[in-house]
Structures are given as C-alpha cells and as structure tokens.
Amino acid sequence: xxxxxxPYELVYYTGVPGRGEHIRLLFAEAxxxxxxxxxxxxxxxxxxxxxxxxxxxxxxPYYAPPMLKHGDLLISQTSNILMYLGQKFGLAGSAANSxxxxxxxxxxxxxxxxxxxxxxxxxxxxxxxxxxxxxxESIRRNKEWLKLRFPKHLAYWQLVLEQSKxxxxxxxxxxxxxxxxFQCIDGVKFAYPNVMAHAEKSGKYTAVFQLWDCVRLRPNIxxxxxSDKRQKYDWGIYRNYPESDVVxxxxx
Amino acid sequence: xxxxxxPYELVYYTGVPGRGEHIRLLFAEAxxxxxxxxxxxxxxxxxxxxxxxxxxxxxxPYYAPPMLKHGDLLISQTSNILMYLGQKFGLAGSAANSxxxxxxxxxxxxxxxxxxxxxxxxxxxxxxxxxxxxxxESIRRNKEWLKLRFPKHLAYWQLVLEQSKxxxxxxxxxxxxxxxxFQCIDGVKFAYPNVMAHAEKSGKYTAVFQLWDCVRLRPNIxxxxxSDKRQKYDWGIYRNYPESDVVxxxxx
Numbered sequence: 001x002x003x004x005x006x007p008y009e010l011v012y013y014t015g016v017p018g019r020g021e022h023i024r025l026l027f028a029e030a031x032x033x034x035x036x037x038x039x040x041x042x043x044x045x046x047x048x049x050x051x052x053x054x055x056x057x058x059x060x061p062y063y064a065p066p067m068l069k070h071g072d073l074l075i076s077q078t079s080n081i082l083m084y085l086g087q088k089f090g091l092a093g094s095a096a097n098s099x100x101x102x103x104x105x106x107x108x109x110x111x112x113x114x115x116x117x118x119x120x121x122x123x124x125x126x127x128x129x130x131x132x133x134x135x136x137e138s139i140r141r142n143k144e145w146l147k148l149r150f151p152k153h154l155a156y157w158q159l160v161l162e163q164s165k166x167x168x169x170x171x172x173x174x175x176x177x178x179x180x181x182f183q184c185i186d187g188v189k190f191a192y193p194n195v196m197a198h199a200e201k202s203g204k205y206t207a208v209f210q211l212w213d214c215v216r217l218r219p220n221i222x223x224x225x226x227s228d229k230r231q232k233y234d235w236g237i238y239r240n241y242p243e244s245d246v247v248x249x250x251x252x
Numbered sequence: 253x254x255x256x257x258x259p260y261e262l263v264y265y266t267g268v269p270g271r272g273e274h275i276r277l278l279f280a281e282a283x284x285x286x287x288x289x290x291x292x293x294x295x296x297x298x299x300x301x302x303x304x305x306x307x308x309x310x311x312x313p314y315y316a317p318p319m320l321k322h323g324d325l326l327i328s329q330t331s332n333i334l335m336y337l338g339q340k341f342g343l344a345g346s347a348a349n350s351x352x353x354x355x356x357x358x359x360x361x362x363x364x365x366x367x368x369x370x371x372x373x374x375x376x377x378x379x380x381x382x383x384x385x386x387x388x389e390s391i392r393r394n395k396e397w398l399k400l401r402f403p404k405h406l407a408y409w410q411l412v413l414e415q416s417k418x419x420x421x422x423x424x425x426x427x428x429x430x431x432x433x434f435q436c437i438d439g440v441k442f443a444y445p446n447v448m449a450h451a452e453k454s455g456k457y458t459a460v461f462q463l464w465d466c467v468r469l470r471p472n473i474x475x476x477x478x479s480d481k482r483q484k485y486d487w488g489i490y491r492n493y494p495e496s497d498v499v500x501x502x503x504x
Contacts, residue, residue: 055415058349059354060354060357060358060412060415060416060421060422061408061411061412061415062357062361063361063364063365063408064361072349073349073350073353073354075353075354075356075357076357076361077356077357077360077361079331079360080353080356080357080360083353083356084350084353097310097324097325098325098336101325101327101332101335101336102310102311102312102325102327104327104329104332104335105312105314105327105328105329105332106312108329108331108332109314109315109316109328109329112315113315116368120372124376124377124389124393125376125389125392125393125396125397126393126396126397126400126401128396128400128401129396129400137376137377137389137392137393140377140389141376141377141378141389144377144378144380144381145377145378148378148380148381149378149380156313156315159313160312160313163307163312163313164312169312170312
C-alpha cells in the first residue's frame, strides 16, 4: 500500500518555522518521507509557492501557503492539511468515533489563539505593513492580550488536559493536536520568555508545560528538532520583541 | 437511514448571524431538520453554550461556539462543523476525488479573510474590550485594510470563479464553500455599503457579486433568508460604522 501511494509534497517557504512547521512535525512523528520546497532555498521555495498557488487541473487557486500536493490533490490551509495527513497516518484518533472532527476542533483552536492571535500581536493593523509602522498599536495590543487573552488560552488547555483521561489532549491517544499545541507553546516560549517563565512558575498550567515537554521528547520529534530541518524562529509568527515580553501587573 | 440518524443540534447564540449563520444556511440549503439553541432566546442560548463548552463523555471542552451535537459527537469550530455536515449532505463535492479538502480550504480562506479579518477591523486589539476603547486603532486598521487587504481578497475570489469550469467555486458542483462566500460577502456588504457599491461598479469582481446573487436566490436559501430565523446584523462580526465605510483613495 505504501509503495502505491503518490509522494507527499509540502509547498512552503523556508527561513522560519511558520505555519508549515506543524506539517513538518507531523511528517516527522509519522516517519514519512516527503519532499519539501523548503529545501530549494529562500528564492526557490518562494517561486514554488507562487507556482502552486495558481492551482492546476482540478484544483482551485489558493490564497496562501502552506500547501500539500498528493497526486492530483493540491490543498491549502494548515489545519486542513493536518487533518488530511493525520487521518492517513493514524494521528487523528479513532475514525469509528469520528475523532478526526474533535482533533480538528482542538487544532483549529490552538492555531487561532496561540498562532494567529500571537502573529497579530506584532501586526495588529495589516500583515502587509512592517512592524515598525504599527509598533504603538502593537505594544498596546500586546499589553491587553497578555492580560486578557493569554491566561484564558492557557487555562483552556490546562482544562482540556485535566479532563482528558490520559496524558494527551485526546486521552491515551496521541494525535496531531498534541503536535500543534506543542508547536504553539514552543513559539510562545520563544516570543515571550519572561511571560512564559512567570506562567510556568505560577503552577496554574502544569499540564500544558508538561505536554510541551512530552511531545518534544518523543523520539521522532526529538530527532527532527535536533536536525537542520528545524528552522529557527526569526521574522515569522513568533518574534521576540523585548518591549512586548512584559509580565502584566495582573499576572496570568 | 434518515430516521436512524440522531438529531442535529446546533449550539449557538441568537441575536446576530455570527459564525453560526454559515451552519444555519447549510442546514437550510440541505433542507434538514435540526434543533437550534438560538430558539431559546438570548439568555437561554447563552446558557446552552456555556453548558456545552464544558464537553461531556468522550468530548473535550471547547473554547467557543458554534458547536454541533450529533449523537455522542460534540464538536466546535465553524469550518469543522461545516465540513462534517457538508459531507453528510452532499455539499462537499466528490468524496472519490477528496474534494472535501479543497472545499474546506476554500471555506477556511473565506472565513479568514472576510469574516475574521473584518471582525478584527472593529476589534484590532482584543475582542474582550469594547469598540469605543479601540476606535482610533480601528479607524487606522480599517483604512489600511480597505487599501491593502480588501482588493486582494475580492481579486482572489474573482480568480477562483474565473478559473472554475462552472458557475460555482468548484465548477458545476454547488458546495458549502459557495454558502460561506455568500454569507461573507453579504456581511461585508452590510458593514461597508459604500465601499462594496464602489467595488461592484468597478466591474473587477463581477463573478463574486454574481455568486452572491445566485446563492441567495437558491430556493431553500431564499426561503430561509425571508424567514424569521434569519438574524439581523447588529453587534456581531459585521458592523456598519460609517467612519469606516470610506472608499480608499487608491480604490479597490
């Protein structure tokens, strides 16, 4: 069966982990061979992205990467690609129980709250303008976000893990939602080291930080993270602006 | 078969169309009977939402509505619920071609660009603070968004429809992605009547405005829109603030 399936091709930029990182981590965990336009270098990857966004054959044009090509199928949207691959590789829970929809809900919620919102913290106006053009707005948004949103997000994930009947978000079953939450927490740790150290010390979110630790120590994930395929955080979603990494007065 | 399937239960607020509207429209198009916590009134619906967010049995707690309950399955996230129902009711394209992932990509992109971004136009800082507390930031964001993002979004959907081999986003096959794009365009028309009238007159996005028109005239959709189940726009995602509905100098 494995030999008859067409190759998996990830179409994404290189130079930052970005949204594509969730997919690279899923491939790593599943130990699946795939091609990656990231290996073409910055310019080559960008060109491949532009080309694939046009759509082809039975595929519509898409708005933004990451994209996945698998035979005739070309799809975009991070959560969508994860759902497709998660089911192929047994990382979406029990199909008989329709777990893939529970897992997709969890993944979407992690991406909304701890990836998209965090991106918008440094780009509260439009992503098309540089940070420097919206720094005042960013500083104000950051302050409110850390006070009002950040504790809600961490408390939510703590609750999911406390209600879970096992060590993962979906009980004893490891799913790609655990990978997504790991990557989100990892990025937030990079962007807000002071705030996250404070949150960890508070003891309110022990299950969340433990999940981060358990995912990164899984053998396939650990090997990937130690490899040169793992991109460094830089200009992407997760940015460390010291002016924003300030523990709020009413701390989380 | 229909009689053996458990009932479909939508768990959402009432008082605005909101994210739940995409799901209500899908049910309308499919002519499926469902229960709706919206029928419990503002307070009753809110209470049902809070209760269901806790999760139960094999379902994790969720972060926000809409939610769908179908037998033992309870799921959240608009795009996720649409994908689940779309496949059940033949509104997700050809399963043999894995169209459900193309349709999900299109639906996610419409929700990102023309629902989430539009919401953030009036709440650029955090959704937890009122508009009045972030009005200055909102006015600046709106101006940039209308200049830089809005034309990109409309041009993208125009392109998808031009490349489509039929009248819908997925060629001749009507899918719930058409419903989602209709509802997004409809909301943006409410929020930005001047800007949208100008965009329509430009003649650049004829296919997009035509799609809006073709969806709203589908018999089941038209009947729903004329019924008292259709909520009025008010305090939700799509708000008409005249100070924001200003055609940009470099117009779309």
